[in-house]
Amino acid sequence: MAVELAGWLAGSARFRAFADAHRDKIRKKLRGAADAEARRDVRAELRAAHLLLADRRIELAFEAYGSGKVGPDFTVTFRGGRRLNLEVTRLRRAPDAAGSGGQLLAKLRQLPPSVPNVVVVAIEGDSAEALDVAGATRVLRAQADAKDEAFFISRGFEGTRGFYERYLRLGAVLVWCETAIGDARALLWTNRSARIALPERAARACLLCLRAG
Secondary structure (H helix, E strand, O other): OHHHHHHHHHHOHHHHHHHHHOHHHHHHHHHHOOOHHHHHHHHHHHHHHHHHOOOOOEEEEEOOOOOOOOOOOEEEEEOOOOEEEEEEEEOOOOOOHHHHHHHHHHHHOOOOOOOOEEEEEEOOOOOHHHOOHHHHHHHHHHHHHOOOHHHHHOOOOOHHHHHHHHHOOEEEEEEEOOOOOHHHHEEEEEOOOOOOOOOHHHHHHHHHHHHHO
């Protein structure tokens, strides 16, 4: 990872400036990554930042809500206009609707109100299509509609009402498969129930950045 990170820094002045501005936070994350899987999680965040900063229309803030606090990894400002939050997570298992739904649940608790939020899910394999986000959200909504209060309470929500409050903060999910080719590297699923509409041009720019990696 050190060699790879050095290559990103050497090849991108914008990423180098980003890493320099946030070096303390990045070092803290790397020191806290106790095993190979945790280091790969941090790598996914840094690689996403590297790809997003290839687009000069994008300004990127790292942990704008405070280091160590519950909040998204990145805040994107597109062309100096509206902001959106990006939370990066990595699946450590083969994608499936049930398991992926649990991953999304964990990230919903980190989404603040008043700003559009996107969760980036990094997966391995041949295509981003391997993760059925629509299916995963249907599973979660079906459990909420069935009033399965115990399920959501056990996962840190105030029952089904708490789940829906957080779910409506989710503007979209970007599935990112770095090992895929072309458009199969990244797909965008939009939550049409979200309270705040996602800025389409900004979301499209992020999608294209992840596809370009």
